[in-house]
Each structure stands twice: as C-alpha cells, then as structure tokens.
Amino acid sequence: MTTVATKKIDLREAQKDQSMEKQKEMIAGNFTRLARAPQTGEKVSYTFVPGNINELVMCFDMVGNFPEINALQMGMRKKSGNFIFDAERAGHSEDVCTYVKTDLGMVYNGNIGPTGERLPEPDILLLSYTGCFTFLKWFELLRHQYKCPTVMLHVPYQGGGKITENMRKYVVKQLKEEVIPTLERISGVKFDIDRLREYLRESARAEDDLVWVLQTARHKPSPIDAYFGGVYYVGPIFSAFRGTRDATEYYRLLRAEIQARIDAGLGPVTPEGNMGEEKYRLVVEGPPNYTNLREFWKMFYDDGAVVVASSYTKVGGVYDFGFRHDPEHPLESLADYCLGCYTNMNLPQRVDMLVNYINDYEADGLLINSIKSCNSFSAGQLLMMREVEKRTGKPAAFVETDLVDPRYFSAANVKNRLESYFQMVDQKRRAA
Amino acid sequence: MATTDQIIQRCQSLFEDLHFTAAREWKAAEPDRKVVGFMPIYVPRELIHAAGMLPLGIFGGGDQIEVIQGDAYYQSYICRIPRSTIELFLTKRLDFVDGMLFPSICDVIRNLTGMLQLIRPDMYAHYYDMPQNYDDRVGGEFYVNELQELRHxxxxxxxxxxxxxxxxxxIVLFNRNRELIKELYILRAAEPWKVPATEAYLLSRAGMLLPVEDHNVLVESYIKAARSADRPRRDNCKIVLSGMFCEQPPLNLIKSLELAGCYVVDDDFMLINRWMQEPVSETGDPIEALARAFLHHSTKTSATYEPIEADKGQYLVEAVRKSGAEGVIFAAPSFCDPALLERPMLQDALNAAGIPYIAFKYAENSGQMQPIREQAGTFADSIKLWGENA
Structure with missing residues (x-):
C-alpha cells in the first residue's frame, strides 16, 4: 500500500539538523536567561503548557519557566526517578502525578534545571488552570514552597462540547481584571496591547507552518512521525517561544526540511536515520513515555509503524481545525486558545477528533498510550477506544506507561502488545 | 416519637438499596416527574427542586456492588467511584434517572460527564463548572450565567x-436542611456519644436520596431522639476526618474508627449539605443569591483553589478547634488527586498548629478493617496518653 522509502539521508539529514539546532539553541538560551535572571533582574514567571499565554507574558519582559517541560526533560535524562522518590519520601503520595513529584523533587535538590544551571525562584506563578485539575494543586504546592505571588486564570472546561460566549467573557475578564494588573505590578511594565498584537501576529505565522508540517503526514509515506517526532516539533510553540521571531524561523526551517523529504519520497527521520518501509499508519492518543522515549519509538519504527496524527501534539493548542491567534481580537483570541486546548475538550469531541484523524490520514488504527499520572487524558480512554473502533471499523490497542516514572515502563509488556496489535492490523487487512 | 434506632434503620435501608426504590417510587407517584442525579461535591439542588424534580445523590456503589462491567472502563490506577457509578448505569439501576450533574471536583469526575454523554445519549449529562475565581464581577458574573443556563x-x-x-x-427548604445538619454536627461535637458517626453518616446520606421536605422531618426527629437518648459515654478521643468528600468509605470503616476509640466530631463526607456556611438569602434575585452564597460562603475543601497562601489548611485547623477535636485522621480514597495532592499542605498547617494526625487510604469497597483499626487505635491511645488533655 505504501511507497518504500529506504534511502539513507545525507544532505537532508543536515537540513533536518538545522531546525533541530535552532530549537536546541532556543531552549538552551531560555534556560540561560532563566539562570541569569537573578543577576539581570528579569522577572520570572512559572506557567503550564496547556493554556499558556506566552505572548502576554512577553509583553511584560518576563522570562518563562515551564515545570512540565523541566519534568519531561528530567525524564529523558533519567533523573526523574530519583526526584519522584525524594518527593514521595517527603510525603507526596505514590498515587499522584509524577510530573508534580519530579518538579518538587527537583526543587528539593536545589532546583538545578535540565541544562545543569540553577533555576531561579518564581516572581509569579501564573496558574493557567486549563484542562487539568492537578495544575491547581501543583501551583498551590509550589506557592507553599516559594511563598510567592500567584495569579489564577480559570479556563472553564468544554463540558457541552463547545466554547460559549459566557466562557470566553469569563476568561477575558480574568485577563483584564486579574492577570494583566498582576503582571504589571510584578514586572513594573505597563501593558501595551499593540505589543501583544504583534506577538500574536508572529504566533499565527508559526502556527500556519506547524499545521502544514503536521498535515504532511497525509502523504504516503508520511515524511514525519507525528508523535515521536511531533513532540519535538511542538516544543517551541508549546513553550516560551510562541509569538517570537525565533519560533517563526524554526517552523520555516522545519517546513523546508519536510518539503525536501516529501520531494525525495522519504519517510520520517528516526534516531537511527531514515525510517524503512512504512507498513503501518497509526493515530496515537495520549502523552508519550519520556524516560524511555527512544526505546518506545524504536518499537514502532523497527516494525515499520509511523504515527500520522496524535492528540498529544494538540495539548498545547489545537490549530489544525482552523484556530489561529488573532491580533485583531487579542484577548478573545487568547481566551479561545486556552479554551480550545485538547484536554479542555470533552470526550465526545476527543472521539470525533480521533475518528477524523483516522479517516483523514488514512490510518490503519488507533493506539492509546495510557499514562498512569494523567487522569485528564486517561480517564475514559477505554471507552474512547471502543467508540473509535465502532465508528471507523479500524482496530485499536491500549498500552500503559507513565510520563516520567521509570517504574511504569515495562518494555517487554509494551512490545508484546504492540506486536500483537500489528498482527491484528495485518489480519484486518487480509480480511478486507 | 420515633427512636434513633428506628430512624437509622430506615436510613440504612435507603443506603443499602442500590436500586433506589424510594426515588423510583417518588417518580412513579405522578406522571411527568423527573429525577436528576448528582455526584459529589456540590450542585445547587435548589434549582432541581424548583423545577419539580428530585435531586438524587449518586455516591458510587460502596461495598455492596460487585463491579464487573465498570472495571472494563477504567485502568487500575483510577479510583473506584467512577467505575461503580458506570456499573450502576450499565446494570440499569439508574435507568430511571433523567439527568446527571457532574461537578468540577477532579478530572476523573469531569471526564465521566463525557462518558455518560456517550453511554446514555438519551440522558441529560451536564458538567457543572464552578468558578475558581471568587470575585463577584468576574467569577460571579460567569457563575450567574451558568446558573441561568442550568435553569433553562x-x-x-x-x-x-x-x-x-x-x-x-x-432555597428556604434547603436552608432549613443545612441548618438541621449543622445542628446535628454541633450536637455530635458536644456530645459525640449521643450521635455515633455511623448514625450521623446514614442520616446525612439519606438526604441524598429523599425529597428535602422528608429529610428535614427525619433529621428533626433524629436530633430530638438523640438528645433525649441515654447512651454510654466512652473514653474515646475526638478526631476530625478529612479526605472523604467524594468516594465514600465503607460503613464498616467508620464503625471501625469508633471501635478503635475515636469519636468523629467533624468530617467532610457529604459536603453538599454543609457547603454553604451561611444561609442563602431568601429575598431578592434567587439566582444572584445562590451565586453570592457560593462565592462568599462556600466551605473550603481540597477540590477548590485557595487564593491566599496564609489561609491554606486553616479551615482544618479551625474545624479541629471548633469541634474540640484532639487530632485529625486523613483518610483519602486511593488515587484521589484532590485529597492526596492537598494532604502535605494540610499536614503542614496541622504541624504548625501542633495538631497530631495520621493518614491512610481506602477504597469504597475496602474489606480489611483490621489494619485501619490498629492504626486508629494506636493514634487514639497516643492522644490519650500524651495529648494536651492527657
């Protein structure tokens, strides 16, 4: 069914490196900026990925720190296990989110960030409560630790499957009455709406290119892996860079590299070079496991499985159904962005999205990676799986891991399940 | 006059009846009657009642239901209340329910809204989002509009x-209900031997299943009977229970605490009947009154945001002081995000106030009480031997 793509990359790999290098520089630069904040006097805001209002934070010359990103980086560096252990020893339950415990464990160990530099204490905790109850308690725990100011942005959940005018007004009102005045007070910088408009304009440019990249997975073979590769592609736009020229430049570079891969008929780049023959096209629901990300990915590409669409790459913003940040309606647009993040959507909406992906990207089926730590994603996934199977006629499978707790990644179990799943897809094909 | 035993016997029958016969009978008594279920922790029952419908508390299946189908809907690391609730729906025990409200307590209950929307598309399933911003002009305006939508x-x-x-x-009827429950709790704190924790629990739980008019009569009768009852006073210590606001403990667990030497003088079992710390205004715009009461007179709990760091956990310290308790037992359901994430901060507040505590976890179907009894017994002994009143 698919074109075989087995060429070894040379020049194109170098092109790929250009966007990767750009992203590395951006991330390292932000960590350095954070580390130097006590000397430079820059004010530091801590906030979350879903519902982050980065453009607004930038209006106050603040530098952003994202505890979730620190936690996942620690997971990838095999450091999260000890941090989780330290947090549990300090009295945090083994049952709760391991992102939280990794972050707290990091704080208990001197708050040394992923690049080895000490992260500064927050001047403000910007609690954007979007799509995850744990956020609420996470920042109460950090406030308990740091005794610093906190400002809350409560983003109502789309329980009825739509964004209502009441929700939008509520978020905008909180921005006007609570968030902006607090950020002005902490930073000493007066809010300038035209500056915000300019950042939003920049965001929309990057969003256009990100969507273009993600939608190239409709090609056969797909030039990208929209889950394992996707977590890198969304890095800049989900964090401290949305609204910056750096982000726009990153996505421009990435787009050019992916275009080159399409032109060459190539599949995705993996940690071991070009992927071989594309045998299975999958849609994945749920976050990845970060402690064993490469091992997990290898289980896919070794068997010729490529992820053509994923819900996780929408957790920091859903752009592929038309939403863009809008400089003409800056605060309303920020509200719609927050309200529209994936985990703020109700289950029927999430099922619709996955069904849409399977059809639109001509996928062979759905794989759910259910995360022990994340009830926002995980509660209801078994029903979602059945619904998607019922509506698409395509097989679905379920694996269980965790975000950053190495105790919950059992390679043998995951591999067994994946292999059984691929056999199931083969059988379905033969029966068709 | 009914005795406490007679009243509690009736409450126990209601509690054990997972076919909800009383609610079914209420519905069948007149054509076009409707029943709206709700989950913990708070919904404005006044609105359901004012529409002529019966608000029905769905607090899981407890230890009386074998969860078979419900387990197929949840991973092992998710608490038990949603799986037994799904079981209740799938086994048709709740087939008479016309609507369900799922309050914003945690992500699991939130997602249960969508699950019921998929499983029972014929039923009204509404996520009841409460503002975490308590400013009248901000969260208040949002909340008033949400209440108006619910009314519609x-x-x-x-x-x-x-x-x-x-x-x-x-509003008047539910104010009376809250007043009576408050009276019950005050009586229990003052003379806990007269109001055993299991009785207070069953009486309160009956209020989740009966029309408010009937429950008011029941609570009035119980308080009267309890005041005049002659019951032996034991050498128990007084404790506050914290963390049981959603998935309910098995009745045996509450009994075990008392048997272990603890008088429960405050708890957070069913916060809905004590959510409003002051009566809702009975005059003026009633929607505004419900919103104002929510914004300014809500009880504090792990499922809500505390805007002021200095106030964190003070509600629990205050509960200990007001009830004359000598310690706190943190009992949280396994995998309960709100209770378990909050607990270290509450423990810090208790440490600062010099209040002793212990902690354990349970599930609504926990069967082994011996370890809990031993832990609670040791705690009670330590308070009696070395506590402030020793």
Whole structure:
C-alpha cells in the first residue's frame, strides 16, 4: 500500500539538523536567561503548557519557566526517578502525578534545571488552570514552597462540547481584571496591547507552518512521525517561544526540511536515520513515555509503524481545525486558545477528533498510550477506544506507561502488545 | 416519637438499596416527574427542586456492588467511584434517572460527564463548572450565567417553568436542611456519644436520596431522639476526618474508627449539605443569591483553589478547634488527586498548629478493617496518653 522509502539521508539529514539546532539553541538560551535572571533582574514567571499565554507574558519582559517541560526533560535524562522518590519520601503520595513529584523533587535538590544551571525562584506563578485539575494543586504546592505571588486564570472546561460566549467573557475578564494588573505590578511594565498584537501576529505565522508540517503526514509515506517526532516539533510553540521571531524561523526551517523529504519520497527521520518501509499508519492518543522515549519509538519504527496524527501534539493548542491567534481580537483570541486546548475538550469531541484523524490520514488504527499520572487524558480512554473502533471499523490497542516514572515502563509488556496489535492490523487487512 | 434506632434503620435501608426504590417510587407517584442525579461535591439542588424534580445523590456503589462491567472502563490506577457509578448505569439501576450533574471536583469526575454523554445519549449529562475565581464581577458574573443556563436546561427537562418564587421556596427548604445538619454536627461535637458517626453518616446520606421536605422531618426527629437518648459515654478521643468528600468509605470503616476509640466530631463526607456556611438569602434575585452564597460562603475543601497562601489548611485547623477535636485522621480514597495532592499542605498547617494526625487510604469497597483499626487505635491511645488533655 505504501511507497518504500529506504534511502539513507545525507544532505537532508543536515537540513533536518538545522531546525533541530535552532530549537536546541532556543531552549538552551531560555534556560540561560532563566539562570541569569537573578543577576539581570528579569522577572520570572512559572506557567503550564496547556493554556499558556506566552505572548502576554512577553509583553511584560518576563522570562518563562515551564515545570512540565523541566519534568519531561528530567525524564529523558533519567533523573526523574530519583526526584519522584525524594518527593514521595517527603510525603507526596505514590498515587499522584509524577510530573508534580519530579518538579518538587527537583526543587528539593536545589532546583538545578535540565541544562545543569540553577533555576531561579518564581516572581509569579501564573496558574493557567486549563484542562487539568492537578495544575491547581501543583501551583498551590509550589506557592507553599516559594511563598510567592500567584495569579489564577480559570479556563472553564468544554463540558457541552463547545466554547460559549459566557466562557470566553469569563476568561477575558480574568485577563483584564486579574492577570494583566498582576503582571504589571510584578514586572513594573505597563501593558501595551499593540505589543501583544504583534506577538500574536508572529504566533499565527508559526502556527500556519506547524499545521502544514503536521498535515504532511497525509502523504504516503508520511515524511514525519507525528508523535515521536511531533513532540519535538511542538516544543517551541508549546513553550516560551510562541509569538517570537525565533519560533517563526524554526517552523520555516522545519517546513523546508519536510518539503525536501516529501520531494525525495522519504519517510520520517528516526534516531537511527531514515525510517524503512512504512507498513503501518497509526493515530496515537495520549502523552508519550519520556524516560524511555527512544526505546518506545524504536518499537514502532523497527516494525515499520509511523504515527500520522496524535492528540498529544494538540495539548498545547489545537490549530489544525482552523484556530489561529488573532491580533485583531487579542484577548478573545487568547481566551479561545486556552479554551480550545485538547484536554479542555470533552470526550465526545476527543472521539470525533480521533475518528477524523483516522479517516483523514488514512490510518490503519488507533493506539492509546495510557499514562498512569494523567487522569485528564486517561480517564475514559477505554471507552474512547471502543467508540473509535465502532465508528471507523479500524482496530485499536491500549498500552500503559507513565510520563516520567521509570517504574511504569515495562518494555517487554509494551512490545508484546504492540506486536500483537500489528498482527491484528495485518489480519484486518487480509480480511478486507 | 420515633427512636434513633428506628430512624437509622430506615436510613440504612435507603443506603443499602442500590436500586433506589424510594426515588423510583417518588417518580412513579405522578406522571411527568423527573429525577436528576448528582455526584459529589456540590450542585445547587435548589434549582432541581424548583423545577419539580428530585435531586438524587449518586455516591458510587460502596461495598455492596460487585463491579464487573465498570472495571472494563477504567485502568487500575483510577479510583473506584467512577467505575461503580458506570456499573450502576450499565446494570440499569439508574435507568430511571433523567439527568446527571457532574461537578468540577477532579478530572476523573469531569471526564465521566463525557462518558455518560456517550453511554446514555438519551440522558441529560451536564458538567457543572464552578468558578475558581471568587470575585463577584468576574467569577460571579460567569457563575450567574451558568446558573441561568442550568435553569433553562432544567425547565426544558422538567417541562416546568422555574419561577423566582418557586426558587425562593426551594432555597428556604434547603436552608432549613443545612441548618438541621449543622445542628446535628454541633450536637455530635458536644456530645459525640449521643450521635455515633455511623448514625450521623446514614442520616446525612439519606438526604441524598429523599425529597428535602422528608429529610428535614427525619433529621428533626433524629436530633430530638438523640438528645433525649441515654447512651454510654466512652473514653474515646475526638478526631476530625478529612479526605472523604467524594468516594465514600465503607460503613464498616467508620464503625471501625469508633471501635478503635475515636469519636468523629467533624468530617467532610457529604459536603453538599454543609457547603454553604451561611444561609442563602431568601429575598431578592434567587439566582444572584445562590451565586453570592457560593462565592462568599462556600466551605473550603481540597477540590477548590485557595487564593491566599496564609489561609491554606486553616479551615482544618479551625474545624479541629471548633469541634474540640484532639487530632485529625486523613483518610483519602486511593488515587484521589484532590485529597492526596492537598494532604502535605494540610499536614503542614496541622504541624504548625501542633495538631497530631495520621493518614491512610481506602477504597469504597475496602474489606480489611483490621489494619485501619490498629492504626486508629494506636493514634487514639497516643492522644490519650500524651495529648494536651492527657
């Protein structure tokens, strides 16, 4: 069914490196900026990925720190296990989110960030409560630790499957009455709406290119892996860079590299070079496991499985159904962005999205990676799986891991399940 | 006059009846009656009542139901209340329910809204989002609009207009209910041997299943009977229970605490009947009154945001002081995000106030009480031997 793509990359790999290098520089630069904040006097805001209002934070010359990103980086560096252990020893339950415990464990160990530099204490905790109850308690725990100011942005959940005018007004009102005045007070910088408009304009440019990249997975073979590769592609736009020229430049570079891969008929780049023959096209629901990300990915590409669409790459913003940040309606647009993040959507909406992906990207089926730590994603996934199977006629499978707790990644179990799943897809094909 | 035993026997029958016969009978008594279920922790029952419908508390299946189908809907690391609730629906025990409200307590209950929307598309399933911003002009405006939307939905569901007058009548009835529950809790704190924790629990739980008018009569009768009952006073210590606001403990667990030497003098079992710390205004715009009461007189709990760091956990310290308790038992359901994430901060507040505590976890179907009894017994002994009143 698919074109075989087995060429070894040379020049194109170098092109790929250009966007990767750009992203590395951006991330390292932000960590350095954070580390130097006590000397430079820059004010530091801590906030979350879903519902982050980065453009607004930038209006106050603040530098952003994202505890979730620190936690996942620690997971990838095999450091999260000890941090989780330290947090549990300090009295945090083994049952709760391991992102939280990794972050707290990091704080208990001197708050040394992923690049080895000490992260500064927050001047403000910007609690954007979007799509995850744990956020609420996470920042109460950090406030308990740091005794610093906190400002809350409560983003109502789309329980009825739509964004209502009441929700939008509520978020905008909180921005006007609570968030902006607090950020002005902490930073000493007066809010300038035209500056915000300019950042939003920049965001929309990057969003256009990100969507273009993600939608190239409709090609056969797909030039990208929209889950394992996707977590890198969304890095800049989900964090401290949305609204910056750096982000726009990153996505421009990435787009050019992916275009080159399409032109060459190539599949995705993996940690071991070009992927071989594309045998299975999958849609994945749920976050990845970060402690064993490469091992997990290898289980896919070794068997010729490529992820053509994923819900996780929408957790920091859903752009592929038309939403863009809008400089003409800056605060309303920020509200719609927050309200529209994936985990703020109700289950029927999430099922619709996955069904849409399977059809639109001509996928062979759905794989759910259910995360022990994340009830926002995980509660209801078994029903979602059945619904998607019922509506698409395509097989679905379920694996269980965790975000950053190495105790919950059992390679043998995951591999067994994946292999059984691929056999199931083969059988379905033969029966068709 | 009914005795406490007679009243509690009735409450126990209601509690054990997972076919909800009383609610079914209420519905069948008149054509076009509707029942709206709700989950912990708070919904404005006044609005359901004012539409002529019965608010019905769905607090899981406890230890009386074998969860077979419900387990197929949840991973092992998710608490038990949603799986037994799904079981209740799939086994048709709740087939008479016309609507369900899922309050914003945690992500699991939130996602249960969508699950019921998929499983029971014929039923009204509404996520009840409470503002975490308590400013009248911000969270208040949002909340008033949400309440108006709910009012409109209930009018459609019931076929009855919810007039301001009808809503005020409902507010008066539920104010009375909250007042009676408060009286019950005050009596228990003062003379806990007269109001055993299991009885207070069953009486309170009956209020989740009965029309408020009937429950008011029941609570009045119980308080009267309990005051005059001659019951032996034991050498127990007084404790506050914290963390049981959603998935309910098995009745045996509450009994075990008492048997281990603990008088429960405050708890957070069913916060809905004590959510409002002050009566809701019975005059003026009733929707505004419900919103104002929520914003300014809500109880504090792990499922809500505390805007002021210095106030964190002070509600628990205050509960200990007001009830004359000598310690706190943190008992949280396994995998309960709100209770378990909050607990270290509450423990810090208790440490600062010099209040002793212990902690354990349970599930609504926990069967082994011996370890809990031993832990609670040791805690009670340590308070008696070395506590402030020793």
């Amino acid at each position: 939905d209930f009018e459609n569901l019931s076929g009855n207009e919810i007039t301001d007058a009808a809503l005020r009548v409902s």
